[in-house]
Amino acid sequence: EAGVAQSPRYKIIEKRQSVAFWCNPISGHATLYWYQQILGQGPKLLIQFQNNGVVDDSQLPKDRFSAERLKGVDSTLKIQPAKLEDSAVYLCASSSSTGAHEQYFGPGTRLTVT
Amino acid sequence: QKEVEQNSGPLSVPEGAIASLNCTYSDRVSQSFFWYRQYSGKSPELIMSIYSNGDKEDGRFTAQLNKASQYVSLLIRDSQPSDSATYLCAVNSGGGADGLTFGKGTHLIIQP
Numbered sequence: 146e147a148g149v150a151q152s153p154r155y156k157i158i159e160k161r162q163s164v165a166f167w168c169n170p171i172s173g174h175a176t177l178y179w180y181q182q183i184l185g186q187g188p189k190l191l192i193q194f195q196n197n198g199v200v201d202d203s204q205l206p207k208d209r210f211s212a213e214r215l216k217g218v219d220s221t222l223k224i225q226p227a228k229l230e231d232s233a234v235y236l237c238a239s240s241s242s243t244g245a246h247e248q249y250f251g252p253g254t255r256l257t258v259t
Numbered sequence: 260q261k262e263v264e265q266n267s268g269p270l271s272v273p274e275g276a277i278a279s280l281n282c283t284y285s286d287r288v289s290q291s292f293f294w295y296r297q298y299s300g301k302s303p304e305l306i307m308s309i310y311s312n313g314d315k316e317d318g319r320f321t322a323q324l325n326k327a328s329q330y331v332s333l334l335i336r337d338s339q340p341s342d343s344a345t346y347l348c349a350v351n352s353g354g355g356a357d358g359l360t361f362g363k364g365t366h367l368i369i370q371p
Contacts, residue, residue, distance in 0.1 A: 186363055247305055250303050
């Protein structure tokens, strides 16, 4: 079974530029999460999707961050405009809607904002 | 605000000994508890989940949960150098919005 896929793996941009990250969850997983992990910290939830609907976006900085999961499968997270403090690893995770709801993470995208 | 607390370490343990990692959480309605292992430069990898009070064993790993004390721990028996990593404790409240709240992680070093 293929794991969670993310791209790109690395991205370097200048502040005030925009950037987008893509995630494809484990096949059949209805729930998809985006987390932000700053160096030395644990991951922080940004947004949770159930199929193509948003379940929780309470910690998403909506003035600059947006996310969508239009067809209920893959998802895109966008930052516009980026700030220096957005430098972090952006992790996508998915879980099945049945059973233990364990979350499995993709390899992440390391973003550096200069 | 939900909080998960872990000692950041580093925790240094001799090879072959038992490593004990601890975690406390603030939200009493938390229902699901997870331990993730994260190697430097890699993403978190799920190693244990526990949902009810008591112990849960899986190979060399044992998770322990005490909801009354809001405490969860991870024991690693016969520690190996390959166990050297950061261990992240995570909790969620169950229900529909089940995003995880993570601690900052404990850096574990197994000394050969």
